[in-house]
Amino acid sequence: MTPAVKVAIRPTKIIDEGVFMKEVYENIRRVRKEKKLTLADLSKMTGLSTSYLSQVERQNCDVTLTSLAKIASALDIDVRSFFQAENFDNYVTQSTARRELDTGNKMLKYYKLSGNFKQREIELLLVVCKPQGRASWESHVGEEFFYILEGEIIFLVDGTSYHLKEGDTIHFPSHLMHSIENPTDKEVKMLSAINQLMS
Numbered sequence: 001m002t003p004a005v006k007v008a009i010r011p012t013k014i015i016d017e018g019v020f021m022k023e024v025y026e027n028i029r030r031v032r033k034e035k036k037l038t039l040a041d042l043s044k045m046t047g048l049s050t051s052y053l054s055q056v057e058r059q060n061c062d063v064t065l066t067s068l069a070k071i072a073s074a075l076d077i078d079v080r081s082f083f084q085a086e087n088f089d090n091y092v093t094q095s096t097a098r099r100e101l102d103t104g105n106k107m108l109k110y111y112k113l114s115g116n117f118k119q120r121e122i123e124l125l126l127v128v129c130k131p132q133g134r135a136s137w138e139s140h141v142g143e144e145f146f147y148i149l150e151g152e153i154i155f156l157v158d159g160t161s162y163h164l165k166e167g168d169t170i171h172f173p174s175h176l177m178h179s180i181e182n183p184t185d186k187e188v189k190m191l192s193a194i195n196q197l198m199s
Contacts (some may be wrong), residue, residue, distance in 0.1 A: 022059060027082045029057040031075050045074035069140060091115040098126070107133030107182075113191075122195050129153060129180060129188040136179035142195050144178070145171040151188035154181045 032042055039057075043050040048067055055061040072079035093113055101110040113124040127146070129135070146155070152165040158176040172178065174194070182188050 024082045025057055025059045028071060031077060035075055042071065042074055046070040066138065091117065105135050108135045122193050125192040127190040127192050129182045131185045131187060132182060134179065134181040139175045139177055142174040143172065144174050145169065145193040147191040149189040149191055151186050152184060153188045154183060
């Protein structure tokens with residue numbers, strides 16, 4: 001079983017981290033109430049405790065990517081909706097304004113490259129894997145694409161190993177179990193496109 005991964009958003013100086021995460025927690029509460037669900041209802045649907053969900057909505061604890069995915073599935077929405085401000089369109093992400101998603105794995109970093117607008121279909125990320133780094137993910141809906149910008153890396157998808165080098169690509173359905181490993185002493189950089197379908 002893949003361990004739960006904590007998500008923390010590390011904005012640049014342009015973005016206030018507290019405001020950004022406050023928005024995430026408020027969006028969870030807003031959607032739950034729109035669905036006319038109690039915390040007890042959501043607890044039964046997600047398998048997460050009522051006290052944990054209450055603390056998340058009150059911004060008293062960190063939330064994990066795994067928990068966010070469960071909450072989004074129970075609420076029948078795309079998990080990315082929690083991170084999107086209403087009525088806010090942003091088509092450009094400058095290199096000095098990228099948000100880092102810290103998954104709790106010190107060997108792996110994600111930087112958001114996507115714009116922000118309603119009905120967005122894909123998530124674009126710069127993924128950096130440190131030397132000897134590795135990571136694995138649980139099965140989920142959608143599909144994933146990776147383009148190796150620098151270095152070489154091993155992808156394990158549905159039990160099959162793929163050794164990729166600079167310029168190589170891999171594209172697979174996300175419901176297949178998948179993991180990566182950097183077997184080298186050099187950092188690996190990848191461009192990733194993820195299409196998470198609506199639950």
